[in-house]
Amino acid sequence: MTEVTMTVNGKSVSRPVRGNELLVEFLREQLRLTGTHVGCDTSQCGACCVHVNGELVKACTMFAAEADGAEVATIEGMANADGSLNVIQQAFQDHHGLQCGFCTPGMVMAAAALLKDNPTPTEAEIRHYLQGNICRCTGYHNIIKAIMAASGQDAGKIAAE
Amino acid sequence: MPKDHGIGASTKRREDVRFLTGTGNYTDDINVYGQAYVHFLRSDVAHGTINGIDTAAAEAMPGVLHIFTGKDFEAVGGIPCGWQVTDRFGQPMKEPKHPVLAHGKVRHVGDPICAVVAETLEQARDAAEAIELDIDELPAVVNMAKALEDGATLVHDDLGDNLCYDWGFVEENKEAVDEAIKNAAHVTTLELVNNRVVPNPMEPRVAIGDFNAASGDSTLYTTSQNPHVIRLLMGAFVLGIPEHKLRVVAPDVGGGFGSKIYHYAEEALCTFAAKALKRPVKWTSTRSEAFMSDAHGRDHVTTIELALDADHKFTAVRTSTLANMGAYLSTFAPSVPTWLHGTLMAGNYTTPLVYCNVRAVFTNTVPVDAYRGAGRPEATYQLERVIDKAARELGVDPIEIRRKNFVTEFPYQTPVAVEYDSGDFHRLMDKLEAAADFGGFAARRAESEKKGMLRGLGINCFIEACGIAPSNLVGQLGARAGLYESATVRVNATGGLVVMTGSHSHGQGHETVFPQVISEMTGLEEHMVEIEHGDTANTPMGMGTYGSRSIAVGGSAMVRATEKIINKMKKIAAHLMEAAEGDIELKDGSFSVAGTDKSVAWGDVCLAAYVPHNYPLEDIEPGLEETAFYDPANFTYPAGAYACEVEVDPETGKVRIDRFTTADDFGNVMNPMIVDGQVHGGLAQGIGQALLENSTYDPETGQLLSASYMDYAMPRADDVPFFKVDHTNGTPCTHNPLGVKGCGEAGAIGSTPTVVNAVVDAVQSGGHKHVTHIDMPLTPGRVWAAMNG
Numbered sequence: 001m002t003e004v005t006m007t008v009n010g011k012s013v014s015r016p017v018r019g020n021e022l023l024v025e026f027l028r029e030q031l032r033l034t035g036t037h038v039g040c041d042t043s044q045c046g047a048c049c050v051h052v053n054g055e056l057v058k059a060c061t062m063f064a065a066e067a068d069g070a071e072v073a074t075i076e077g078m079a080n081a082d083g084s085l086n087v088i089q090q091a092f093q094d095h096h097g098l099q100c101g102f103c104t105p106g107m108v109m110a111a112a113a114l115l116k117d118n119p120t121p122t123e124a125e126i127r128h129y130l131q132g133n134i135c136r137c138t139g140y141h142n143i144i145k146a147i148m149a150a151s152g153q154d155a156g157k158i159a160a161e
Numbered sequence: 162m163p164k165d166h167g168i169g170a171s172t173k174r175r176e177d178v179r180f181l182t183g184t185g186n187y188t189d190d191i192n193v194y195g196q197a198y199v200h201f202l203r204s205d206v207a208h209g210t211i212n213g214i215d216t217a218a219a220e221a222m223p224g225v226l227h228i229f230t231g232k233d234f235e236a237v238g239g240i241p242c243g244w245q246v247t248d249r250f251g252q253p254m255k256e257p258k259h260p261v262l263a264h265g266k267v268r269h270v271g272d273p274i275c276a277v278v279a280e281t282l283e284q285a286r287d288a289a290e291a292i293e294l295d296i297d298e299l300p301a302v303v304n305m306a307k308a309l310e311d312g313a314t315l316v317h318d319d320l321g322d323n324l325c326y327d328w329g330f331v332e333e334n335k336e337a338v339d340e341a342i343k344n345a346a347h348v349t350t351l352e353l354v355n356n357r358v359v360p361n362p363m364e365p366r367v368a369i370g371d372f373n374a375a376s377g378d379s380t381l382y383t384t385s386q387n388p389h390v391i392r393l394l395m396g397a398f399v400l401g402i403p404e405h406k407l408r409v410v411a412p413d414v415g416g417g418f419g420s421k422i423y424h425y426a427e428e429a430l431c432t433f434a435a436k437a438l439k440r441p442v443k444w445t446s447t448r449s450e451a452f453m454s455d456a457h458g459r460d461h462v463t464t465i466e467l468a469l470d471a472d473h474k475f476t477a478v479r480t481s482t483l484a485n486m487g488a489y490l491s492t493f494a495p496s497v498p499t500w501l502h503g504t505l506m507a508g509n510y511t512t513p514l515v516y517c518n519v520r521a522v523f524t525n526t527v528p529v530d531a532y533r534g535a536g537r538p539e540a541t542y543q544l545e546r547v548i549d550k551a552a553r554e555l556g557v558d559p560i561e562i563r564r565k566n567f568v569t570e571f572p573y574q575t576p577v578a579v580e581y582d583s584g585d586f587h588r589l590m591d592k593l594e595a596a597a598d599f600g601g602f603a604a605r606r607a608e609s610e611k612k613g614m615l616r617g618l619g620i621n622c623f624i625e626a627c628g629i630a631p632s633n634l635v636g637q638l639g640a641r642a643g644l645y646e647s648a649t650v651r652v653n654a655t656g657g658l659v660v661m662t663g664s665h666s667h668g669q670g671h672e673t674v675f676p677q678v679i680s681e682m683t684g685l686e687e688h689m690v691e692i693e694h695g696d697t698a699n700t701p702m703g704m705g706t707y708g709s710r711s712i713a714v715g716g717s718a719m720v721r722a723t724e725k726i727i728n729k730m731k732k733i734a735a736h737l738m739e740a741a742e743g744d745i746e747l748k749d750g751s752f753s754v755a756g757t758d759k760s761v762a763w764g765d766v767c768l769a770a771y772v773p774h775n776y777p778l779e780d781i782e783p784g785l786e787e788t789a790f791y792d793p794a795n796f797t798y799p800a801g802a803y804a805c806e807v808e809v810d811p812e813t814g815k816v817r818i819d820r821f822t823t824a825d826d827f828g829n830v831m832n833p834m835i836v837d838g839q840v841h842g843g844l845a846q847g848i849g850q851a852l853l854e855n856s857t858y859d860p861e862t863g864q865l866l867s868a869s870y871m872d873y874a875m876p877r878a879d880d881v882p883f884f885k886v887d888h889t890n891g892t893p894c895t896h897n898p899l900g901v902k903g904c905g906e907a908g909a910i911g912s913t914p915t916v917v918n919a920v921v922d923a924v925q926s927g928g929h930k931h932v933t934h935i936d937m938p939l940t941p942g943r944v945w946a947a948m949n950g
Contacts, residue, residue: 028190029192033183034189035182035184037189039363039415039448040447040448041447041448041449041869042448042449042871045363045448045870047363075181075183076184078183079182085182092177093173093174093177096174096834096837098177099416099668099669099842100364100413100415100416100667101177101179101181102362102363102364103363104181105180105183108181123883124879128878130877130878131878134870136362136363136842136845136875137838138838138841138845139841139844139846139876139908140881141841141881142837142841143878144883158883159883161885
C-alpha cells in the first residue's frame, strides 16, 4: 500500500492504495464517488471518463498511484456552484441526451473536454470525438444535439428533423 | 402550441438530474456492510465432462470463505424456463436441466463451474486460479444443421437428440400453403441468416445477496427489468424461499433490451451463498463475462418462400427456420421463434395463407432469448427482404407491391391468430414518401456516383405485437405466467400522489411519463406525483418491463387504479358539499358540483379521507389507496414504414448510412420527446445488427471469438446519422384506456431489412445484378465479396 494525495473535485484527499488499484476503483470504492461507471474491461466504453489535470482520461486505464498529486474532476463535481446543472448537463436534459444514464457521466466528461478545446465543434467532429464513448440507448442523436446546443449552436436545425 | 404538461407534452425527464450529477443508484453502487465478493470460475471449453474439481488448494488461499460447486445445489431446483412450447405433434418441447453451477458436464464457454467467495474480489479471483479442474473436452456442437444430423454429439445426453421442438404454425394450413405455392404465378425464395447478437446494455449485470439471520429474510439486489418475476422464479423454483421471505430490489438499471428479463444463475448463487455464509455476497459482471453469460439474441437461419398471383397479390408465405436455443433454455427462449415470431408473418399484408416451421436446436453456445423486438425483428426481416427480392424479380416498384397488399380494414383477423385492432398503412407510407424525399433520390444518387459511390434506397414496412399480453391467451400458448400489470395509487393526507407500479424503468422515463398521465387525469401538477418501482417490498406483484408493455399495460393499470381513487374522492366530495355523487366533477385539481359554483379543493378531500371527522364512515373507508391489476384484452399493434439511404464504396465495400427516415404508428403518444428517443435507440441497435455486430463462435471448437468490445463491434457515434423520425399519424389502440401501442422496439424491428434493402439496391445500381442478398452484418468484407464474388 502506498499513500496517495490528490485533489478530487476541488478537495484534497489522501488515502492508502494498492499498487494495482485503478483510479476508477479508487474513486468508486474509496471515495464512494459512484457516478463514474465501469461498463467494460477493455477501456472501450468510456463510462469511466474523468478529467485528470484537465485532460480526458478513462479512469480504468490508470492506476490510482499514478494520479498522485493530480487534479481530478468527476461527474459529481460538474454542477454549478449553486448545485444547478451546468450548461452541458442542462443541454443533455433539455435534448433528452440520456436514457438509462449509465454512459452519461462519461459522455458529459467527454463533452466538457471537447468543448474546452473546440468550443463550436461540427457534427462530424463531435461524432469522431465520441468514438471512445459507447451509448446503447440513444442512438447518439440526442447526445450530439445536446453537445451542439451546449456549444451555442442551433441543434434542431442541424439535425434536420 | 405543443402542450407543456400532461399527456402529449415533451416534459423533461426528472430522473435525468440524478443521472447527470452522478447520484444515480445502480446496483454496483450498492455496498452492503460486511459483504464478501464472489468470482465465478467459468468453463473455457464449449463442451466437456467434469471428472473432478479439486478446490483444496484454493480453499486454503488467503481470504477465501467458501467455494461452491454444482454439488452444493443438488438439493435445490435448476434455473426454470417460463414458457413451454408444444410441437407439431402435440408433444411438449424437450426441457433440459439447467443447474445453477455446472454438474457433470459443461455445455458452453462461460458455463459457471465454481463460485469462489472471499473477503475481496482479488482474493476470490486469485483463488479461482488455484482450483484444479479435471475436464475431458468433448466435441462441440455449434452449427444448428449439424446439431440435427444423426449421430451428432449431444448437448444433453438424456434428451436423445439436440432438437428442442419442431413447431408448425398454422399447422392446419400446411397443405393449403403447399398447394398455393405450387399453383402460384410467381414464387420468390430467399435463404437468410438473422445473425446472433448480444444485447449489451452498458451496465453489466450485478447481484448482491443478503440474509437477515434475525428475521430469516433474504434480499437480492439485482439488475433486473422485472424484480417480481425474479422473486417468483428464484424463490419458488430454485431456492425454495417463499415470496414473503424474499425481497428483490432492482434500483436504477442501466439498460436491459431484454437481457435483464431473465433469471440468471448468478442471482440464485448470491442469494443462496448469503444465507449459507451469513454474509452479504456481491457479484459484478465484467464485460467479458457478460458476453459469455448474458442471454444472446436472434440467431435464426431461415428459408422463406413468398407466392404471388399474376396481379402481384401475395397468396402464401412458407418459412422453414432453425432457431438456436444455446446450451440451456433461458427464461422465455422457447416463445421467441414461435409465438412472438410466427404470429407476425402476415406482416402488414392480406396474405391469406401462412405456414411457419421452426425447429429449435440445442448447441454448445450461450443461451439465446428475447432481445429488443424478440421474434418480431426476425419475422419482419425475412418477410420484408423476400418482398423486396420479389419486387426486383418482377420488375415492380417495391412501394407499389407493398401498397397493393396492405391490410386496409380494421379490425383485421390475420391467418396467424392475431387480430390487428387499428392501423393505417397507406397513411404511414404517404408520410414516409414525403418525409424521406423520394423525389430527390435520383439527384442524390447522381451526386454519389460523381464521387464514385453507389447510393441505394431501401424501404420497409412492419407491424409488431406489443403490450404482452392477455393472460388466458398466452396461457394457452404455453406461458407459465400471467402477463397483466399492476399499480397501487396512494394519495397522501397532504395531497401528493404516489404510484407504486410493477413496471420497471431502465431508461424509458416512467418517473416522468407516468406523472404526466396522472396530471392529465386529476389536474395535479406533475411534481405532486411520485413513481415507485423496482422493489418488491413496496410495489404490487407486477410482471415488469419488456415487449414495449409499460405504458400499454402498466399505464393502463395505473389509469384503472387512479379511476378508483377519483371515484372515491368524488364520494367524499359529495359528502362534504352535501351534493349527489353523480353531480361531482373533477377539473383542474378541484371537485365541483355540476351547474353550481360549489367546489372543494383536492387537498381538502385528501385531508378528509385521513382525518375523517366529517366523513361518510358508514359508506366508505377512510384513506385513499387503490390497487388495480390490468390484464390486456389483446396485444397492441404498432406499425411503421421506414426508409434508408446508404452509400457503398465499391472499392472497399464499406457502407455509410446517409439518411434514415421513419413514420411510425404508436397510437396516442404520451411524451413525444421520449418516444423520439426510443426510436433513435432502436434504430441504432438495428443498424448495429445490420452493419456491425456479430456474436461469433469458432465452428469447430465452440470458442466465443467476440467476447469483448475489442472484437464485438458496437455502433459508435460516427456509425449512425441524425435520424428523421415521425409518429404523428398514430391510430389509437382501441382496447386500452390510453389508446397507446408502445414504442420501445419499433426502431430495432423496422431497421434491419431497411438497411439491407438499401445496400442491395446500391450494389445492384453498380451493375452487380447477381447480388440479391447479403447476410448481416454487412461488413466491408462481406459487401466487397458479394460484389466481386
